[in-house]
Amino acid sequence: MSKSKKILAVASGGGHFIQLLRLRPAFEGHQTCFVTTINGYQETLGGARCFVVRDASRWDKIGLVIMLLQLTAVFIRVRPDVVITTGAAPGVFAVRLAKLFCARTLWLDSIANAEEISLSGELAGPHADLWLTQWPELERAGGPVFKGRVL
Amino acid sequence: MIFVTVGTQLTFDRLIQSVDEWAATTDEEVVAQIGPSELKPVHSKWQQFLTPDEFTVYMKQARVIVAHAGMGSILTALQLQKPIVILPRQAALNEHRNDHQIATAGRFREIQGIHVAMNETELLGILQNLNTLSASDGVGPYASGELISTIRNFIEDEFI
Numbered sequence: 001m002s003k004s005k006k007i008l009a010v011a012s013g014g015g016h017f018i019q020l021l022r023l024r025p026a027f028e029g030h031q032t033c034f035v036t037t038i039n040g041y042q043e044t045l046g047g048a049r050c051f052v053v054r055d056a057s058r059w060d061k062i063g064l065v066i067m068l069l070q071l072t073a074v075f076i077r078v079r080p081d082v083v084i085t086t087g088a089a090p091g092v093f094a095v096r097l098a099k100l101f102c103a104r105t106l107w108l109d110s111i112a113n114a115e116e117i118s119l120s121g122e123l124a125g126p127h128a129d130l131w132l133t134q135w136p137e138l139e140r141a142g143g144p145v146f147k148g149r150v151l
Numbered sequence: 152m153i154f155v156t157v158g159t160q161l162t163f164d165r166l167i168q169s170v171d172e173w174a175a176t177t178d179e180e181v182v183a184q185i186g187p188s189e190l191k192p193v194h195s196k197w198q199q200f201l202t203p204d205e206f207t208v209y210m211k212q213a214r215v216i217v218a219h220a221g222m223g224s225i226l227t228a229l230q231l232q233k234p235i236v237i238l239p240r241q242a243a244l245n246e247h248r249n250d251h252q253i254a255t256a257g258r259f260r261e262i263q264g265i266h267v268a269m270n271e272t273e274l275l276g277i278l279q280n281l282n283t284l285s286a287s288d289g290v291g292p293y294a295s296g297e298l299i300s301t302i303r304n305f306i307e308d309e310f311i
Contacts (some may be wrong), residue, residue: 005306013203014159015223021292022226038159040202055160084305096235106305108298112222115254130305132298148298151226151290 005030008080008103010094011087013038016110018032019086022150023108030070033078033092036072056089058119068093075101086110086150088120094126104131109138111150117143153281154185154213155195156206158221162188163246167239169271170217171195173278182209215281217274220252220259220267229264230292234284236277237268263287 001106007027008027011020013036020034021044032048034041037055055068056063083098083105085091091107107128109121114135117125123143125131133144155170157163167185172192174181181195184206188199192246201209210216218224220239220300228235239256240246253269260267264287277284293299 007306012159012183015221015226018223018226022292023302025293026306030301030306037302038203039198040204043204084302084306104305106302110222112251112255114258115251118251119248119278130301132301147301148295150294150298151229 005081006078007032007099008035008074008078008083008094009033010035010083010085010091012090013041015112016086016088016091019108019150020084023084023086029080033074033080035074035094037090043057058089060150063086064089064093071097075103082106084108085124087113087118087124092120092124095127095138099127104129106132107144108132108150109134109144111135113138152180152182152209152213152306153215153217154209155181155185155217156201156209156224157184157186157188157219158223159200160186161240161247162186162190163219163238163240164188164190165244165246165271166217166219166274167192167195167197168277169238169274173275180306182213184209215284217278219246220255222255225255225259225265226290229262229287229290232264232286234264234266234286236268236274236284238268238271238274 011017017036024052034050051074054066056067080103083103086108091108095105105128111134120129131144136146139146171192183197184201185196216228216235220237239252242250256267259265
């Protein structure tokens with residue numbers, strides 16, 4: 001039996017977060033904190049902690065800086081061992097921040113990206129310890145691997 | 152009741168407008184989540200955003216879901232065994248950054264309970280046959296066993 005880990009599970013609100021919730025059986029036996037961009041998921045998380053950070057796209061530089069600062073504060077409080085993310089922007093920052101905090105990282109590209117890896121996936125994936133796609137045809141050497149779907 | 156949703160981020164007026172025009176021709180109640188739009192639908196009850204809880208309540212109450220080709224809407228409809236009609240967003244119409252929703256619609260159109268409209272005319276055609284739409288026969292709440300065990304092994308540091 002391996003030691004209980006601190007997991008930080010990160011996803012933007014909406015479809016990304018709904019995909020993250022479908023991974024929950026993998027988190028059993030560990031301490032999981034969630035990070036998302038919209039309020040109101042708390043009730044569905046069965047008592048797990050949920051931090052809400054600002055959402056931002058790549059055109060909203062100020063928003064991105066605020067998101068980064070908020071995420072940094074979450075990392076300082078949680079000190080995760082493992083970061084699991086299904087994207088999008090907060091996941092990119094979480095994967096990069098995790099390096100500073102010596103946490104291992106897993107990027108699961110959204111099932112919505114059937115024909116090409118998402119832009120956020122291309123940014124974060126190469127820095128993740130495990131980079132997964134949900135479409136076998138998108139596997140490539142040095143890139144993401146396919147290990148099943150959220151469905 | 153028919154629940155129309157455009158997701159948490161972007162407007163999708165082409166969808167909202169088409170369904171609102173159809174709503175004028177039927178007794179069916181239409182509830183629309185329209186995003187950060189200027190539109191004021193006339194024949195639908197509408198709101199810009201919904202909390203996750205409100206979203207789930209409307210999804211459960213609706214007999215058919217009409218949505219953009221977003222995974223939140225699709226996964227929730229499949230899980231709740233509701234027929235879902237999807238109209239993919241098009242980058243050429245500034246409805247999204249790229250055409251991944253068209254790819255999504257293409258990949259998911261074979262799945263039972265998912266009904267794809269590639270344009271407003273097809274959407275109207277599907278809405279006119281609302282009572283014949285099939286629902287998914289059920290999708291579990293969690294990811295595939297392979298994905299769950301891959302992630303569990305990764306967390307427990309047993310991934311090779």
